[in-house]
Amino acid sequence: MSPRTLYDKIWEAHLVATREDGTSLLYIDRHLVHEVTSPQAFEGLRLAQRPLRKPAAILSVADHNVPTSNREAGIADETSRLQVEALEENVKAFAVPYIPLLDDRQGIVHVIGPEQGFTLPGSTVVCGDSHTSTHGAFGALAFGIGTSEVEHVMATETLPQRRSKNMRVHFEGKLPEGLGAKDLALRLIGQIGTAGGTGHVIEFTGSAVKALSMEARMTLCNMSIEAGARSGLVAPDETTFAYLKGRPMAPTGTQWEQALAYWRALPSDVDAHFDKEVVIQVDGLAPQVTWGTSPEAVLDVTGRVPDPEQTGSPADKEAMLRALEYMGLVAGTPLEEVPVDVVFIGSCTNGRIEDLRAAAAVAKGRKVAVGVRALVVPGSGLVKRQAEAEGLDRIFLDAGFEWRQPGCSMCLGMNDDRLEPGQRSASTSNRNFEGRQGRGGRTHLVSPQMAAAAAVTGHFTDVRRLLGA
Amino acid sequence: MQPFTTLTGTAAPLLRANVDTDLIIPKQYLKTLVRTGLGQHLFAEIRYDDSGAEKPDFVLNRPPYRAANILLGGPNFGCGSSREHAPWALLDFGIRCVIAPSYADIFYNNCFSNGILPLVLPLETVEAIAAAGNPVTVDLPAQTVTAGGVTHRFDIEPGRKTTLVEGLDEIGKSLANLAAIEAFEAKRGRETPWL
Ligand code: SF4
Numbered sequence: 001m002s003p004r005t006l007y008d009k010i011w012e013a014h015l016v017a018t019r020e021d022g023t024s025l026l027y028i029d030r031h032l033v034h035e036v037t038s039p040q041a042f043e044g045l046r047l048a049q050r051p052l053r054k055p056a057a058i059l060s061v062a063d064h065n066v067p068t069s070n071r072e073a074g075i076a077d078e079t080s081r082l083q084v085e086a087l088e089e090n091v092k093a094f095a096v097p098y099i100p101l102l103d104d105r106q107g108i109v110h111v112i113g114p115e116q117g118f119t120l121p122g123s124t125v126v127c128g129d130s131h132t133s134t135h136g137a138f139g140a141l142a143f144g145i146g147t148s149e150v151e152h153v154m155a156t157e158t159l160p161q162r163r164s165k166n167m168r169v170h171f172e173g174k175l176p177e178g179l180g181a182k183d184l185a186l187r188l189i190g191q192i193g194t195a196g197g198t199g200h201v202i203e204f205t206g207s208a209v210k211a212l213s214m215e216a217r218m219t220l221c222n223m224s225i226e227a228g229a230r231s232g233l234v235a236p237d238e239t240t241f242a243y244l245k246g247r248p249m250a251p252t253g254t255q256w257e258q259a260l261a262y263w264r265a266l267p268s269d270v271d272a273h274f275d276k277e278v279v280i281q282v283d284g285l286a287p288q289v290t291w292g293t294s295p296e297a298v299l300d301v302t303g304r305v306p307d308p309e310q311t312g313s314p315a316d317k318e319a320m321l322r323a324l325e326y327m328g329l330v331a332g333t334p335l336e337e338v339p340v341d342v343v344f345i346g347s348c349t350n351g352r353i354e355d356l357r358a359a360a361a362v363a364k365g366r367k368v369a370v371g372v373r374a375l376v377v378p379g380s381g382l383v384k385r386q387a388e389a390e391g392l393d394r395i396f397l398d399a400g401f402e403w404r405q406p407g408c409s410m411c412l413g414m415n416d417d418r419l420e421p422g423q424r425s426a427s428t429s430n431r432n433f434e435g436r437q438g439r440g441g442r443t444h445l446v447s448p449q450m451a452a453a454a455a456v457t458g459h460f461t462d463v464r465r466l467l468g469a
Numbered sequence: 470m471q472p473f474t475t476l477t478g479t480a481a482p483l484l485r486a487n488v489d490t491d492l493i494i495p496k497q498y499l500k501t502l503v504r505t506g507l508g509q510h511l512f513a514e515i516r517y518d519d520s521g522a523e524k525p526d527f528v529l530n531r532p533p534y535r536a537a538n539i540l541l542g543g544p545n546f547g548c549g550s551s552r553e554h555a556p557w558a559l560l561d562f563g564i565r566c567v568i569a570p571s572y573a574d575i576f577y578n579n580c581f582s583n584g585i586l587p588l589v590l591p592l593e594t595v596e597a598i599a600a601a602g603n604p605v606t607v608d609l610p611a612q613t614v615t616a617g618g619v620t621h622r623f624d625i626e627p628g629r630k631t632t633l634v635e636g637l638d639e640i641g642k643s644l645a646n647l648a649a650i651e652a653f654e655a656k657r658g659r660e661t662p663w664l
Contacts, residue, residue, distance in 0.1 A: 016646065016649050016650055016653045017646045017649040017650075019628070019642070019646070021628025021631060021632075022626075022627070022628055023628050025643060025646055025649070025650075027650070027653055027654075027657070029664050036499050036500070036552075037551065037552065037553065039501075039502040039503075040502070040503065040504050040553075048640070050640070064499075065500065079501075080500060082500075083500050083502065086502050120663070120664065122661070123664055128551055128553075129550070129551055130551040132551075143575075144550075144551035144575050145551060145575065145578075146551055146553035146556075146575060146579035146582055147504075147553040148553060148579070148582035148583070148639070149578070149582065151640065152640050152643065155640050155643075155644070156640060156643045156644055156650065157650060157654075158643055158646070158650055159643075160639060160642070160643060162626075194487060194545060194548055195487075195544065195545040195548070195571060195573070198545070198571065199574065228545070228548070228573065228574075230574050230575060251663035255662060255663040256663075258662070258663065259661075259663045262661060294487050294489075315486065315543075319485065319486060319487075322485075412496050413496060414496045414497070414499065414500070431489075431491070431549065431550075433489045433491040433492065433549060434491070434492060434514060434515075435491060435492070435514045436491050436496075439495070439519075
């Protein structure tokens with residue numbers, strides 16, 4: 001057999017049939033469901049009087065709409081409440097496993113899947129959410145789908161798919177002190193652009209990736225979609241297996257041994273072919289900050305706001321002018337002189353325990369700058385509990401941060417956590433689109449360390465200085 | 470799903486790059502439980518001002534584009550989230566076809582799920598169609614777009630084309646493979662029992 005990539009192997013192991021029109025029917029092992037993209041899918045099943053084929057393949061939770069304070073009192077916003085109630089009714093009617101809102105395990109769908117051991121190497125994972133790419137950190141083929149496809153998976157446990165191309169992104173070297181996987185992701189997107197991975201599945205390789213923890217790998221794979229790729233992958237290794245062992249839904253006993261043998265055969269073969277390759281040296285990398293309204297508009301924190309006059313085509317210039325106007329930025333301003341109003345630490349990109357530890361290390365013994373509102377929103381109830389056991393909540397609260405309940409929160413502001421028009425945020429989330437965090441809000445994407453640094457200084461700050469790195 | 474064969478009408482130009490799904494339909498409208506009624510919120514952030522009044526300079530607020538059924542877009546159209554609310558909003562407004570140089574993958578799929586044709590043509594051609602003025606005619610069986618007397622050919626995967634032209638039910642199509650699905654599950658139960 002010719003050498004195959006990790007993606008090729010998972011693809012071939014899930015091929016159910018090749019249809020007349022040349023598309024492949026791919027088997028789906030795992031399906032994550034949340035309240036926003038599922039109501040119409042359940043409704044579709046009802047209308048067509050189709051059964052839900054395999055309820056046990058699903059794990060469902062409400063995360064996008066949920067309040068992150070005083071949740072015990074219920075959801076005040078009526079439309080949000082109705083959507084969460086609709087999910088609760090649907091999971092009951094179709095006997096789908098569900099984590100209730102007040103359960104300790106509740107959290108962002110992409111945080112809880114891995115946490116529960118629901119996400120496993122070599123499996124296919126889908127969710128009506130583009131950041132499903134997160135689960136690729138385990139060497140699972142994981143991608144976001146639309147609501148019609150959610151219904152399709154519920155009815156058939158399969159999806160008609162076209163094979164993607166293989167792309168390898170090789171991060172070589174040692175990540176400098178004060179930097180994290182978020183900086184790797186932003187650096188990549190800055191280099192290849194938000195359409196750079198379109199039509200491809202990205203496999204992340206190299207010594208810098210090997211050295212990453214599982215949580216950091218999730219951060220990296222999470223943002224594959226911002227690079228245009230529906231899926232990102234990291235080959236499973238000892239780090240993966242150590243993370244999975246003992247998780248509630250991970251295999252045990254002889255099945256664990258069997259699974260291990262299977263998982264060890266998954267990594268790409270040595271001579272496997274990639275259609276596209278990118279190599280990035282990470283040794284001299286600086287912390288990354290976005291300045292515009294697309295994740296590809298990113299710079300080193302030591303840089304200056306770019307000048308539209310010095311850019312390429314008229315279309316680029318126009319786009320840059322529009323972005324600078326929306327962001328309220330003046331060309332040539334050093335990024336470190338740009339003040340922030342709000343700091344958001346959380347989301348499926350950076351809402352896990354290691355992210356909170358990294359932010360707390362910067363916040364410790366410091367105070368949130370006057371006039372800055374800073375929120376910490378753990379990615380799940382279990383992350384929150386762990387952080388509290390380690391005393392991180394005290395560090396944040398003493399420094400003047402808000403310590404909130406888990407959910408998507410200000411990543412997209414479907415609940416009450418939103419930017420006001422004109423407010424500027426340093427955010428650990430993944431999208432800086434116009435209006436993403438609130439109408440007229442101005443989002444700068446950064447790592448948790450950089451977000452904490454902005455909180456305590458009141459402006460973007462090279463966190464390496466605060467850490468004495 | 471409504472079949473798509475030919476479409477003649479008004480094409481509205483929105484030629485900026487990276488039109489994201491947050492722009493197409495902002496999150497506050499994702500709380501709906503149905504697929505319909507989102508057309509009024511299409512492009513809400515750039516279509517209405519803070520008081521909710523229409524911005525006169527936005528393309529879909531100007532005649533003849535208020536009645537557009539084709540949208541001309543820039544590269545990487547539909548990037549961002551998986552929300553199918555984006556094609557639902559386009560469809561509810563009356564848009565049956567988007568013409569752009571490239572699309573984000575999930576949005577592209579979601580269009581086909583809803584009987585919208587996301588047609589790929591080079592930027593120069595999209596600009597030429599915008600400049601030629603209306604009406605514009607899209608003929609899917611013939612794979613052509615005609616504007617201002619000039620006809621442009623486009624490519625589309627045969628499977629995608631059939632789905633749209635015949636308005637096929639994708640789930641029904643997959644369920645026709647039920648025996649293969651069951652055989653796969655039996656094999657999977659033996660080979661990877663932990664899944
Ligand atoms: S945290 Fe943000 S990006 Fe992640 S699932 Fe929630 S809304 Fe989407």
